Amino acid sequence: MSDAALPIAVFDSGVGGLTVLRALRAEMPEEDFIYLGDTARLPYGTKSADTVCRYALQASALLVDRGVKCLVVACNTASSVALPALDARFGPLPVVGVIEPGASAAVRASGTVRVAVIATEGTVRGNAYPRAIARIRPDVEVIQRACALFVSLAEEGWTDGPIAEAVARRYLEPLFRAEEPPDTLLLGCTHFPALMAPIRRVLGERVRIVDSAATTAEATDACLSSLGLRRRSGIGSVHLAATDGPERFARVGSIFSGEPINPDDVELLDL
Amino acid sequence: MSDAALPIAVFDSGVGGLTVLRALRAEMPEEDFIYLGDTARLPYGTKSADTVCRYALQASALLVDRGVKCLVVACNTASSVALPALDARFGPLPVVGVIEPGASAAVRASGTVRVAVIATEGTVRGNAYPRAIARIRPDVEVIQRACALFVSLAEEGWTDGPIAEAVARRYLEPLFRAEEPPDTLLLGCTHFPALMAPIRRVLGERVRIVDSAATTAEATDACLSSLGLRRRSGIGSVHLAATDGPERFARVGSIFSGEPINPDDVELLDL
Numbered sequence A, B: 001m002s003d004a005a006l007p008i009a010v011f012d013s014g015v016g017g018l019t020v021l022r023a024l025r026a027e028m029p030e031e032d033f034i035y036l037g038d039t040a041r042l043p044y045g046t047k048s049a050d051t052v053c054r055y056a057l058q059a060s061a062l063l064v065d066r067g068v069k070c071l072v073v074a075c076n077t078a079s080s081v082a083l084p085a086l087d088a089r090f091g092p093l094p095v096v097g098v099i100e101p102g103a104s105a106a107v108r109a110s111g112t113v114r115v116a117v118i119a120t121e122g123t124v125r126g127n128a129y130p131r132a133i134a135r136i137r138p139d140v141e142v143i144q145r146a147c148a149l150f151v152s153l154a155e156e157g158w159t160d161g162p163i164a165e166a167v168a169r170r171y172l173e174p175l176f177r178a179e180e181p182p183d184t185l186l187l188g189c190t191h192f193p194a195l196m197a198p199i200r201r202v203l204g205e206r207v208r209i210v211d212s213a214a215t216t217a218e219a220t221d222a223c224l225s226s227l228g229l230r231r232r233s234g235i236g237s238v239h240l241a242a243t244d245g246p247e248r249f250a251r252v253g254s255i256f257s258g259e260p261i262n263p264d265d266v267e268l269l270d271l
Helices: A018-027 A049-064 A076-090 A099-109 A121-126 A128-136 A148-156 A162-176 A192-203 A212-226 A246-257 B018-027 B049-064 B076-090 B099-109 B121-126 B128-136 B148-156 B162-176 B192-203 B212-226 B246-257
Strands: A008-012 A033-037 A070-073 A095-097 A114-119 A141-146 A184-187 A208-211 A238-242 A266-268 B008-012 B033-037 B070-073 B114-119 B141-146 B184-187 B208-211 B238-242 B266-268
Touching: A008 A018, A008 A049, A018 A033, A018 A212, A018 A246, A033 A049, A049 A070, A049 A076, A049 A121, A070 A076, A070 A212, A076 A095, A076 A099, A076 A121, A076 A128, A095 A099, A095 A212, A099 A114, A099 A128, A099 A184, A099 A208, A099 A212, A114 A121, A114 A128, A114 A162, A121 A128, A121 A141, A128 A141, A141 A162, A148 A162, A148 A192, A148 A246, A148 B148, A162 A192, A162 B162, A184 A192, A192 A208, A208 A212, A238 A246, A246 A266, B008 B018, B008 B049, B018 B033, B018 B212, B018 B246, B033 B049, B049 B070, B049 B076, B049 B121, B070 B076, B070 B212, B076 B099, B076 B121, B076 B128, B099 B114, B099 B128, B099 B184, B099 B208, B099 B212, B114 B121, B114 B128, B114 B162, B121 B128, B121 B141, B128 B141, B141 B162, B148 B162, B148 B192, B148 B246, B162 B192, B184 B192, B192 B208, B208 B212, B238 B246, B246 B266
Parallel strands: A008 A033, A008 A070, A033 A238, A070 A095, A114 A141, A114 A184, A184 A208, A238 A266, B008 B033, B008 B070, B033 B238, B114 B141, B114 B184, B184 B208, B238 B266
Antiparallel strands: none
16 A cells, blocks of 8 residues: 555544544545544643643554554644654654644734734643744734633533623633734634634624634645645545543534534544 | 551542542641642543543552552542442542532432532433432432533633623523422532532522532541541641642642642642
């Protein structure tokens, strides 16, 4: 089997990365995917960089050992702290994170060069987005806020309505209250696109909202193409796996994947 | 050193168990305590029984290996699934969980023999409270609801105000809408006492609210006394440890412990 025939591995701390998987499949419908959610140890967003790094290495190894042609790190927190370690361990296998593509989308979207980033506590603390944005365009002003409750609202399925809107208002209004407010909001966590409706209502139409999923899919496509590893025909498959609780993975994952997931289709992988 | 001189170990998945530690110290101010929050792998509440069991055994071993006279399992989820395994592994060391004491407090409080239990998804799924209540008084009717957002509200420090109240209303009103509603609400998660104010406003004064902390402290006291292991004089100390992020442990833990925690006083234990 040539390397191009191998599947693309997608690693996430849980189910939020299914939004990235969805974008990857839309971009590259010919490819096979194997997705692993490290649900036994989620969330990564509140844990220290060392711990996230160790978890990401262990869980990714389960995917890489099966034979894959590329590793996409869908989790923002893992992308923000573990990418160098994953590169060092699994290289020359290409490893694609969501931070650089997301940062690049935000810079392209912003006319005022003022960008607000919302993410988990771990991603904010690590300053991965401000650093990535500064590497692309150093004059962009970045403000950040951790929005922990967005994660639980999304996982509870309370993605719209008065509670979701009140939470969005409380998190977001202080970010956009400045005299010259940001014109772009970067959703720096895979869970947040599920809350697009209340976020949009709080911000109005003038603020551009970007997330990493679509640009990460484009970046992965470009990377595989440049290496001659893209399949050009056929219809790809998806294999789902989790380190804990296939039932919960299926139930909550359906919120993010955009289609129902059958728990019997979710492989349980022991770490 | 006689066994009575040893500290009491308190194990929790994170910082919520500090509400139980506070009750233990109030009940037994002469005792030394060592508290471990398994923050690297929290939350336990959304994980499967097998995983919670394995985590609880590993983390508790770190405490037991230091020499303790008793193990208090402050985490409701761990108490509900891991107590037999902890007993088997560490016995004859006395192991006290929060389920039986909480169930017994709810039965004593309820006049109508109708009790509502709110907890994490894992605790609800395991039916530990309904089973424990049925063992004490089989005619008590128990209804349950998982309240995942209460955990994140408490950890975010949003313990009162319109958002906390709206979330409490959404979770609790359906439980108390019946023609003959429960007269008692059992807080089956260590995080929930932090939200007492909005819960009380939603339920009014007629519903009794009980939590496991105080009764678990009494049960631990009774257990140690019966074994001749209680200290009867002196002023006890507290040693805090976590498996990840002493800074976050200190910041969020202060919400639950009732007093500020200095991150330098939190030992980092590697699992």
